[in-house]
Amino acid sequence: MADTAVDTPIMKLTAALTARREAGDVVVAPFLTAGDPDMDFTFHALEAAQQAGATLCELGVPYSDPIADGPVIQASYTRALNAGGTLEGMFGLARRAAEQLTMPLVAMTSYSIIFRRGLDRFVGEAAAAGLTGLIVPDLPIEESALLAKACQQAGIALVRLVTPTTPPERAARIAAESTGFLYCVSVAGVTGERVSLPQQLKDRVRWLKEQTDVPILVGFGISRPEQVREVGDVADGVIVGSALVRHLEATSGDQRQTALEAISRHVGELVAAGRAG
Amino acid sequence: MATSTATHPSYSQVPDPLGRFGDYGGRYVPETLSAALDELEQAYTEAAADPAFQRELDDLLCRFVGRETPLLFADRLTAHAGGARIYFKREDLNHTGAHKINNTLGQGLLALRMGKRRIIAETGAGQHGVATATACARFGLECVVYMGSEDVRRQAPNVRNMRLMGAEVRPVESGSRTLRDAINDAMRDWMGSVETSHYIIGSVVGPHPFPKIVRDFQSVIGRETVAQCERDLGRMPDVVVACVGGGSNAAGMFYPFADVEGVRLVGVEAGGRSAQPGSHAASLSHGQPGVLHGSLSYVLQNPDGQTSDVHSVSAGLDYPGVGPEHAYWHDAGRVDYTSVTDAEALDAFDLVARKEGILPALETSHALAWTIREAAKMPPEAAVVVCLSGRGDKDAAEIARLRGFSEDMTHG
Numbered sequence: 001m002a003d004t005a006v007d008t009p010i011m012k013l014t015a016a017l018t019a020r021r022e023a024g025d026v027v028v029a030p031f032l033t034a035g036d037p038d039m040d041f042t043f044h045a046l047e048a049a050q051q052a053g054a055t056l057c058e059l060g061v062p063y064s065d066p067i068a069d070g071p072v073i074q075a076s077y078t079r080a081l082n083a084g085g086t087l088e089g090m091f092g093l094a095r096r097a098a099e100q101l102t103m104p105l106v107a108m109t110s111y112s113i114i115f116r117r118g119l120d121r122f123v124g125e126a127a128a129a130g131l132t133g134l135i136v137p138d139l140p141i142e143e144s145a146l147l148a149k150a151c152q153q154a155g156i157a158l159v160r161l162v163t164p165t166t167p168p169e170r171a172a173r174i175a176a177e178s179t180g181f182l183y184c185v186s187v188a189g190v191t192g193e194r195v196s197l198p199q200q201l202k203d204r205v206r207w208l209k210e211q212t213d214v215p216i217l218v219g220f221g222i223s224r225p226e227q228v229r230e231v232g233d234v235a236d237g238v239i240v241g242s243a244l245v246r247h248l249e250a251t252s253g254d255q256r257q258t259a260l261e262a263i264s265r266h267v268g269e270l271v272a273a274g275r276a277g
Numbered sequence: 278m279a280t281s282t283a284t285h286p287s288y289s290q291v292p293d294p295l296g297r298f299g300d301y302g303g304r305y306v307p308e309t310l311s312a313a314l315d316e317l318e319q320a321y322t323e324a325a326a327d328p329a330f331q332r333e334l335d336d337l338l339c340r341f342v343g344r345e346t347p348l349l350f351a352d353r354l355t356a357h358a359g360g361a362r363i364y365f366k367r368e369d370l371n372h373t374g375a376h377k378i379n380n381t382l383g384q385g386l387l388a389l390r391m392g393k394r395r396i397i398a399e400t401g402a403g404q405h406g407v408a409t410a411t412a413c414a415r416f417g418l419e420c421v422v423y424m425g426s427e428d429v430r431r432q433a434p435n436v437r438n439m440r441l442m443g444a445e446v447r448p449v450e451s452g453s454r455t456l457r458d459a460i461n462d463a464m465r466d467w468m469g470s471v472e473t474s475h476y477i478i479g480s481v482v483g484p485h486p487f488p489k490i491v492r493d494f495q496s497v498i499g500r501e502t503v504a505q506c507e508r509d510l511g512r513m514p515d516v517v518v519a520c521v522g523g524g525s526n527a528a529g530m531f532y533p534f535a536d537v538e539g540v541r542l543v544g545v546e547a548g549g550r551s552a553q554p555g556s557h558a559a560s561l562s563h564g565q566p567g568v569l570h571g572s573l574s575y576v577l578q579n580p581d582g583q584t585s586d587v588h589s590v591s592a593g594l595d596y597p598g599v600g601p602e603h604a605y606w607h608d609a610g611r612v613d614y615t616s617v618t619d620a621e622a623l624d625a626f627d628l629v630a631r632k633e634g635i636l637p638a639l640e641t642s643h644a645l646a647w648t649i650r651e652a653a654k655m656p657p658e659a660a661v662v663v664c665l666s667g668r669g670d671k672d673a674a675e676i677a678r679l680r681g682f683s684e685d686m687t688h689g
């Protein structure tokens with residue numbers, strides 16, 4: 001083949017983010033729990049999010065002890081695990097999405113799960129399933145060298161997080177090491193909707209922009225269109241978790257369709273709020 | 278000088294600066310907590326080098342806690358077992374009835390040094406919760422204790438005592454409603470309050486530097502025991518035994534003995550109802566390396582890395598993980614880890630109550646059960662020291678219920 005570009009998963013992620021940036025739109029990245037209430041539903045929710053204009057999706061890998069998560073996502077993880085959700089099932093869902101959707105997927109997973117699977121095996125399986133990156137919220141920079149190497153070799157992103165409690169020097173180091181994008185946590189605390197975002201958030205994002213070339217997405221606490229506009233002023237995009245996962249609280253029988261429509265509508269409103277012009 | 282080479286590994290040299298005990302330990306936490314853990318590490322390093330800090334802690338341990346605790350020869354139990362001489366290190370005589378106060382006073386003083394006036398804690402048996410509430414009352418700090426609702430039920434007297442000392446007890450309804458879930462919620466609280474709150478973790482678990490700090494504060498147990506053995510026995514004991522939940526009383530007891538040759542160290546985990554998954558809480562006996570609550574150690578989890586449900590009759594041992602230093606000692610072969618069942622622990626409780634006039638905690642009863650069984654196989658000149666980690670008043674009502682005693686025995 002004459003094609004010189006090596007096709008790595010991270011390139012798909014970067015291309016999607018770049019296209020949005022060039023269009024001047026705010027990136028909207030929904031977070032959905034894999035397997036709540038089942039993998040087939042999650043596939044259709046991802047499809048709905050893509051159709052509503054999401055740039056990428058974060059696939060939450062259910063974990064029994066998610067200490068960075070508030071009650072909404074914690075309950076969703078518990079539902080998914082009680083419904084028999086497995087890692088095998090999550091990779092199957094990612095594969096199906098990679099085949100049938102165009103939107104890149106990034107897995108959000110505890111390091112406990114990666115460690116148990118074995119770092120190289122987990123990363124290999126993730127790349128084979130078409131995942132474009134990993135977000136590992138309980139893996140600080142000091143502990144991440146081996147996983148970073150495995151991700152680099154497999155061509156997938158290892159997205160790092162900075163928080164309001166991260167001192168500047170450390171934030172600069174984290175930003176420099178983040179691949180795919182940088183996850184800027186808006187508040188010190190667990191995931192969950194917040195009525196207002198901290199005053200200093202915009203200054204922090206502006207400062208971070210000077211530290212790295214990768215796009216910066218802001219997450220934790222975001223649920224409303226006006227927040228997308230506010231954050232989109234300075235950041236490349238937003239990650240929306242608990243507010244969407246809330247729509248998964250009632251999904252039995254004919255509530256499924258209602259939940260899918262709610263996700264679609266909600267993502268659509270956020271995307272519209274972030275449109276250029 | 279020529280370089281001196283130790284003939285055996287020095288167990289006093291761990292952890293390294295990244296909190297590693299061999300392969301284990303480390304810091305696997307959300308970035309939000311990193312700065313607070315760095316701050317804690319620095320505050321602890323400074324405090325440990327400050328003679329005034331140690332003097333203040335020692336004074337509290339003496340006048341407030343009642344240290345040093347005695348080393349008691351358990352003569353009737355020894356006669357009953359019919360083998361080695363059995364000694365009790367009486368941590369049950371500490372103020373609040375267990376070893377937990379050694380740690381909470383130390384960490385309470387650290388919180389004061391850091392200017393943090395709100396304290397968070399988790400508790401299983403309630404002993405750590407009570408010890409934290411006690412330290413907070415003494416130091417004038419606000420105190421919030423997370424406790425699984427199943428433990429709130431089975432350790433009711435401790436819930437009452439925490440509240441009487443002004444602590445707020447928050448029952449945790451998620452998951453298995455036990456110690457593990459209480460730690461999750463305490464960490465979530467800390468995520469959102471980290472700039473003003475200190476988390477006093479109750480065992481040698483969690484992210485670096487907690488396993489080191491808690492071990493150091495608990496090591497007063499082993500240091501006193503070494504000196505008492507020299508004084509009373511004229512030699513080191515042959516065997517030292519402690520129960521292992523998260524592993525703090527055991528770590529405090531074992532650490533000063535770890536580099537002493539010829540002393541066998543035995544950690545006793547909760548064998549529960551059986552060795553079937555879900556029926557016990559013996560992480561070192563039946564688990565494998567994994568990450569839980571911020572450190573790499575032995576854990577009980579399924580092949581997907583999801584934490585397993587565990588069971589123990591004793592709330593303080595009902596935990597699917599264990600401190601990383603124990604994982605290190607386990608792999609190095611320095612400490613032998615074993616387990617005894619609920620039933621064996623309950624029998625040991627009865628026996629020690631009747632033979633020695635001491636109601637031991639159900640946690641402690643696990644160490645006692647192993648000791649009674651194994652002392653019988655040892656020669657009469659052998660000496661076994663058991664860490665009597667706590668008193669059993671908190672368990673009396675639950676044991677009466679399990680034994681089917683009449684209701685009125687549980688009151689009054």
Ligand SMILES: Cc1ncc(COP(=O)(O)O)c(C=O)c1O
Nearest residue numbers: 404522523524525526593666667
């Ligand atoms: C009396 C007593 N012993 C032992 C334990 C177990 O904890 P650790 O293994 O940290 O000593 C507890 C915990 O609550 C306890 O109350």
